[in-house]
Amino acid sequence: MEKLLGLLILVVYNCLQTSARPQSRQPEQVHLSLGVKPSQMVVTWLTQDDVNATVMVEYGTQLGQYQYQALGQTTVFVDGGAGQTVRYIHRAKMVVAPGQRYFYHVGSNAGWSNMFYFNTLPAGTNISYKVCIFGDLGIVNGVSFGRLQRDAQRGAFDLVIHVGDFAYDLSAENGTWGDQFMRQIEPIAAYVPYMVVAGNHEETYNYSNYVNLFTMPNSSDNQYYSFDMGPVHFVALSTEYYGFFYKYGLTPVFNQFKWLNDDLAKANQNRDNVPWILTYMHRPLYCSNENSEECMGLDNDLIRNGVPGVPGLEDTFNTHAIDFGFWGHEHSYERMWPVYNRNVYNQSADPYHNAPAPIYVVTGSAGCYSLHAGFDQDPAPWSAVRALDYGYSILTVYNYTHLYLQQISDDKNGAVIDSLWITKDRNHYYNAVYRNSLRSVHIPKPKRSENHVFMDDSNEIH
Ligand SMILES: [Fe+2]
Numbered sequence: 001m002e003k004l005l006g007l008l009i010l011v012v013y014n015c016l017q018t019s020a021r022p023q024s025r026q027p028e029q030v031h032l033s034l035g036v037k038p039s040q041m042v043v044t045w046l047t048q049d050d051v052n053a054t055v056m057v058e059y060g061t062q063l064g065q066y067q068y069q070a071l072g073q074t075t076v077f078v079d080g081g082a083g084q085t086v087r088y089i090h091r092a093k094m095v096v097a098p099g100q101r102y103f104y105h106v107g108s109n110a111g112w113s114n115m116f117y118f119n120t121l122p123a124g125t126n127i128s129y130k131v132c133i134f135g136d137l138g139i140v141n142g143v144s145f146g147r148l149q150r151d152a153q154r155g156a157f158d159l160v161i162h163v164g165d166f167a168y169d170l171s172a173e174n175g176t177w178g179d180q181f182m183r184q185i186e187p188i189a190a191y192v193p194y195m196v197v198a199g200n201h202e203e204t205y206n207y208s209n210y211v212n213l214f215t216m217p218n219s220s221d222n223q224y225y226s227f228d229m230g231p232v233h234f235v236a237l238s239t240e241y242y243g244f245f246y247k248y249g250l251t252p253v254f255n256q257f258k259w260l261n262d263d264l265a266k267a268n269q270n271r272d273n274v275p276w277i278l279t280y281m282h283r284p285l286y287c288s289n290e291n292s293e294e295c296m297g298l299d300n301d302l303i304r305n306g307v308p309g310v311p312g313l314e315d316t317f318n319t320h321a322i323d324f325g326f327w328g329h330e331h332s333y334e335r336m337w338p339v340y341n342r343n344v345y346n347q348s349a350d351p352y353h354n355a356p357a358p359i360y361v362v363t364g365s366a367g368c369y370s371l372h373a374g375f376d377q378d379p380a381p382w383s384a385v386r387a388l389d390y391g392y393s394i395l396t397v398y399n400y401t402h403l404y405l406q407q408i409s410d411d412k413n414g415a416v417i418d419s420l421w422i423t424k425d426r427n428h429y430y431n432a433v434y435r436n437s438l439r440s441v442h443i444p445k446p447k448r449s450e451n452h453v454f455m456d457d458s459n460e461i462h
Contacts, residue, residue: 024048025110027090029182029213031189032118034159034227036217041094041118041193043106044215046087046182050076051110057092059104064115066104070094077212080205083174091215098123116190121158125273126399127230132157132192134366134392135199135282135328136462138168139180143367143390143410149187157394159229160192163328164199164240164282165462168368170209178209197236198223199282199328200462203244224256226263231400232276233267235260235322237313239283239329242303250310257311264320271429275400277322284327284362285314286336288380289373295330295380296446314341317358321429323422326393328364329462331373333393333407334386335418336360340435344382347439352422356435359422361405363393364462373462381443385418401426 029046043057055074058066072092079085096102099122105115121129132151137144151157167181185194195216202210211221216236219225223238237260241252267277285304287295306312317325318340337346340357352359365372365388372388379386389409396404407418 025051025053025108027107027111027113028186029179030106030113030116030186031182031214032191032193033195033215034193034217034229035093036227038098038121038228039095041096041102041120042091042215042217043094043104044089044091044213045106045113046089046179046213047111048087050088051108053108053110055090055092055106055108057094057104057106059094059102061100061102063103068094072106075212077208079171079175080208081171081174085174085176087175087212089212096120118191118193119155119158121230125228125231128396128398129158129230130156131159131161131395131397132392133161133163133280133326133361133395134363135163136165136331136364136368137162137366138165138368139177139184140168140369141367141371142184144392145184145367147408147410147414148366148392149184152188152192157192160188160194161234161280161326162194162196163280163326163363164197165201165328165364165368166196166199166210167201168370169201169204170213171204175209178213182213195227195234195236196222197281198238198240200240200243203240203247206248207240223252224259226267228270228274230397231274232278232397233270233274235263235267235277235279237279237281239281239303243283243299245310253310257313257316260313261316261320264316264322268320268429272427275424275426275429276324276397276403277320278324278326278395279317279322280326282327283329284360285325286339286360286380286382287327287330287334287362288376288378288383288386289330289332289334290376321431322358323355323424325358325360327360327362330362330364331368331370331462332362332375332386332388333365333391333418334362334375335384335405335407335420336382337384339382342382342443342445343435343440344443345435345438345440346384347441352420354424354428354430354434355422356430356438356440361393363407365390366392367410370462381441387417389417391417 055072060067072090075089170178216222226235338355338357389411391409403422409417
């Protein structure tokens with residue numbers, strides 16, 4: 001009897017042992033982001049367990065010699081799923097000089113990451129660099145991952161902008177899909193700053209996975225912020241404040257709108273030094289995909305024009321003469337002619353020289369489970385080029401007056417399927433007088449069904 005009891009205790013003990021979760025204080029999901037100033041580089045990483053030690057980044061300009069240390073701060077993140085999984089997010093800020101390569105690793109006495117490196121840009125504002133921009137990248141059918149990982153480490157671009165929709169979703173399976181996604185971006189984002197904005201797929205649990213996993217400058221929730229890089233002022237905005245206003249109210253819309261106007265006014269005061277203004281956000285203002293309610297319906301209308309008492313974004317973009325908008329959400333590539341208020345400016349020999357209105361690009365084709373968005377049979381009048389290939393955009397910033405946009409196709413082994421120069425004369429910024437001197441094509445609003453379901457996300461797959 002005693003032997004039997006002993007055997008039973010042993011079996012129960014072994015069962016308990018094998019069901020225990022392995023402990024991990026090992027740094028993972030290492031990714032860089034730009035700080036508030038050009039002299040800062042922020043690194044964020046995660047451990048599955050509490051390290052109970054001082055976390056830090058060690059870094060320096062000589063291979064394997066870490067001359068500098070910056071202590072990190074740790075946030076305990078409890079996932080909103082049924083598992084209430086706890087993760088530990090660590091953040092540290094490096095102080096860096098221009099025009100250098102830095103080597104670094106992150107961790108603590110409980111464990112260190114691999115060594116990574118990154119380059120800082122030269123000093124000054126009239127400098128050249130490359131930005132990689134895409135949206136809608138998942139861990140199922142994440143087609144662009146391989147090329148992005150390889151090219152990030154080859155130095156093919158200096159900055160990544162992911163315009164929303166990650167992992168599909170970061171929050172899935174108690175955040176383990178987020179773990180997988182963040183591990184897969186490490187070969188990109190540990191080498192190149194990875195800047196983000198939220199899409200509709202980040203909304204779960206009030207965006208908490210998105211808020212906790214990333215670190216954007218001057219922002220507690222990573223929803224809207226701006227930064228300067230050489231001759232470009234970048235502005236990240238949330239379209240999800242509009243998309244989910246029925247759930248979270250309109251205060252975030254108003255707060256962002258006030259901030260945006262202040263930010264763009266300041267940017268315009270500094271336009272001699274930083275002449276280009278590029279905005280990025282998730283949902284498009286214009287597109288011509290076959291689910292045309294999204295492109296031309298009330299949802300986009302609200303973001304573009306607002307409704308009485310709720311400001312939209314297009315007039316503000318116009319007032320402050322922004323140059324660009326990059327968007328995702330539609331799983332395709334579409335480059336627009338300069339367009340404002342449904343007036344299309346494509347009647348001159350080179351509409352992209354001294355463009356009289358913003359140039360918008362949908363680049364949401366990096367790859368996810370819901371495949372391509374498809375297009376309407378006929379392009380919309382504002383649509384200049386469109387493609388269903390998987391891929392991403394590369395914007396080469398040359399200087400104060402010249403930029404070059406390329407669309408890279410994963411389907412065609414990295415071939416460039418669209419390219420164009422975007423140029424403007426020094427100190428040229430559009431305004432109504434300039435615009436009125438040009439020919440344009442006005443596209444009247446279509447009549448639409450009164451029965452349109454407003455902001456219905458129930459079948460949302462984008
Ligand atoms: Fe989306």
